[in-house]
Amino acid sequence: MNRNDDTLVILTPGFAESEADINCLPMQQSLVRTIKQHHPSLKIVVLSFQYPYFKNEYNWHGINVIPFAGRNKGGFARLLLRRQVLQVLEKINRSGQIIGLLSFWYNECAWVGNKFAGRHGLKHYCWLLGQDAREGNKHVKHIKPEGGELIALSDFIQDEFERNYGIRPLHMIPPGVETIPLNTDRNKRDINILGAGSLIPLKQYNVFIEVIAGLKEQRPDIRAFIAGDGPEREKLQALISTYGLTGNIVLTGELPHDELLRVMQQTTIFIHPSSYEGFGMVCLEALQAGAQVISFCRPMKQSVDQWHIVAGKDEMIQKAKELLKKEEYRQVVPFTIDDTVKKMMALYNE
Template identity: 50%
Template sequence: MMWLMRKTLVILTPGFPENEADTTCIPERQIFVRVLKETYPELNIVVVSFQYPNQPREYRWNGIKIIALGGKNKSGLHRRMTWIGAWQKLKKLNKDHEVIGLLSFWLDECAFIANKFSKKYAVKHYSWLLGQDARPDNKYVNQIMPDGESLIALSDYLVDEFEKNYGITPKHVIPGAVDITLFKPQSTQRDIDVLGVGSLIPLKQYGLFIETIKFLKESHPDVKAVICGKGIEMQKLKDMAALYQLENNITFKGELSHPEILEHMQRSKILLHPSRYEGFSTVLLEALYAGAHVVSFFRPMKDVFLHHHVVNNIDEMNAKTLTLLNDTGRGHDPVLVNSMTQMADSVVKLFGNELYREVAIS
């Protein structure tokens, strides 16, 4: 007698949502995992999360098995114990299921463990470069010594960045994407002139955002800007806005849920994204699909996207933002660069399209 055995893909990540309501934990990655499951329901997906949630437990998230190791980002012996726990979980999964491969989010400790496991047990493994892991200070690159075939890059920019820093060229590019099902019908009301979305940390350079609003206020005294996000620079940025007398122009919303972020994007004319480094900002992609124009320093792909305006410095950012604000015919049609379904298809193709195999039982 024969029966069909589902194949299993194991995803390793530093963190994962503790429940379905936790939309702010790595939103891009959790959306990908959910869409992967929806697109390939026959594929058994298991997520091993190293550090977060903080308590070790196993649970279901949108029908997907999550194994939380509860590492809590502790170092030293505690981290080693987390790694040992990950290894033991992988051994059990490999014994109990037909594991077609391991996919690690970021080239970090997850990739380090997955790489060793893949070599010992001959299981296919890909590491997904997602941003800062392509920068020159990634200690795990020398520990793993990956070849280009095992690396996926989120953008053309990350391919070039990783090659420049490590002399290794990632062979696969699976670009950032959006889940179009999360968007409500387009709003005709664009009552936010300039929107900022992201972590309020030095890398994101939100001081430049405030400088641009100060510049815009000279010709648009009632310019309305909103910043969504939290971080160590929150108070510094609020103080800067007060110094420039922008309290009536800039609203700091703090951390919002992902649906709330999308709703703000659909109300915005322009997304201003001053970050000095990005792998492929999903914020950029979501804003474009929400109908906003995007002004940024960063070009993730060699292709040019409609409504994405790349500038080289703060003066160009000021000028481009002002030009867009003055252009009443700028248009706000949705721009779809890549869908999450396309992303899911690309990942599954790397591991093989046959997701079942026949097993003889007596």
């Protein structure tokens, strides 16, 4: 039960610029929206450091969002941004009872959250979401956090952060999905293989293309989509041509999030060839859509039904061949967003 003046402050590098902006950090959107649904009397304020690129406050699903339009500038502009955020936090603290702060990623958001919480004796947690757990995060060395204020997205992130910084996050809260009905019409599963994500070297969509080339030897009519955009797009399109796959692979560009979820329900196998992944929210969404998932990265120590972890490209090709023969579609939801919110909010009630 929350008092009417209880406030949760969320610190994030970016946030949806409007309710129509469903592609900007959909997992974080889902979390914030579900917190509000579970705690309607709780006032939630989102402080968005870099994006949107405007400074007018706005209402998003009953939540106040304050953007600072930092635009990822460095130097004096970044120092000024931190000062502005701290001033707004002081104003919020004077107008209501802050129950705590939640930062997304261990970056300058966590730096500000840690500093402000320490000054006022407030709870501050940081949700480690992937790249921030890798070696070389200067903010960790500057702040030297305690494990009790860190929330890992997965078992992998928990281990990775400890390996790189000697600090083990005390909490592990995986992301969850908002459950949607499963399409049971087998005739609409007309996409054999789907990939989705940013077209950057880390995601290794060159491997995806090579896998399709390997599958085409036995299945000449194989149909695959890659949904996403990024600096690697032209290079990948050229690779598709080199392998003679222009009739097999479609680069769709970035799709609206709700459209991507519909495409997943038309898919037999979702392949995620990324070389590093904190969890892979798209993999959970694909499982919910009834697709089989194949990836190199294992986010959790426990196995997840229909999520197949492979060691390399050849094993990925072989596993895909096996799954294409079965064509089994069953919705798998290992984690729900409701569970994520319950675990997250329980930390502020301890």
